[in-house]
Amino acid sequence: MENQEQNYEDFISTVSHELRTPLTSIRGFSQTMLASWDKLDDESKKKFIKIIEEQSLRLINLVENMLAVTKLHSKNIYIFNETNIKPLIEQTITIVKSKYSSQKFDFSCPEKLPNIFADKDKFQQIMTNLIENSAKYSPEGSTTEIAAYEQGESVIICVTNLGIHIDKDDYDKIFTKFSRIDNPLTRKVQGSGLGLYITKTLTEKMGGSISVKSEPVANSEYDRITFTLSMPVKNIEEQARIKCNQ
Ligand SMILES: Nc1ncnc2c1ncn2[C@@H]1O[C@H](COP(=O)(O)OP(=O)(O)O)[C@@H](O)[C@H]1O
Ligand SMILES: [Mg+2]
DSSP: OOOHHHHHHHHHHHHHHHHHHHHHHHHHHHHHHHHHHGSSSSHHHHHHHHHHHHHHHHHHHHHHHHHHHHHTTTTTTTOOEEHHHHHHHHHHHHHHHHTTEEEEEEEOOOOOOOEEEEEEHHHHHHHHHHHHHHTTTSTTTTTTEEEEETTTTEEEEEEEEEEOOOGGGGGTTGGGGOOOOOHHHHHHSOOOHHHHHHHHHHHTTTTTEEEEEEEOOTTSSSSEEEEEEEEEEEEEOOOHHHHOOO
């Protein structure tokens, strides 16, 4: 119980901090504009409004992510079906590419890949988080490789990008709530640190697993960072088990 209370307090204090930072900047820039409207040139006004817009977007993302977190553990939000992942991954790449136009994506997938047994929307949420991260945390103009293949009773999806080395000690940490690694590539983009926590929880709720690996690249300041997702293939026994539990 004490532990739970501590977790709750930590959660509230982190959330308050995460909310306060963008709010302070929205308030500060609005106040400056109100107080000095006549003295500011158009370019400065535009710059300040842009900051306000970005910070509001940051708040919206944070609130959406927090809502996603609260829903993660509610029952009956998972609708399991045979899911063909190829078109879902292609769609996700198109969406992320439209947001991060300088980043490149290379998707490889065999002609015949078995369907996975999962919730289609949740799977797409997982892929969006992983592919968006790869675009955000890799050097500009680099390529994210996405590969899907069958392995035993699972389909494996690897998402690999160049990025700043992640210490082995941080492999587990980045999947926890609000954790971000401070480095030049993460500092220049905004994030709540909730994405991988949501991703891991959704994955595990659907019987899958996820892990990360950071490997050095010869003559490069960057590592190859790979997120490996394993999702169960449709399986009659599993299907029956899930139906029984509903
Ligand atoms: N593909 C990636 N390459 C390099 N670092 C990553 C990648 N994905 C995640 N990270 C690191 O893990 C942290 C947590 O990611 P995430 O939970 O999605 O939160 P957010 O994106 O909001 O920061 C990121 O801040 C970043 O430091
Ligand atoms: Mg993220």
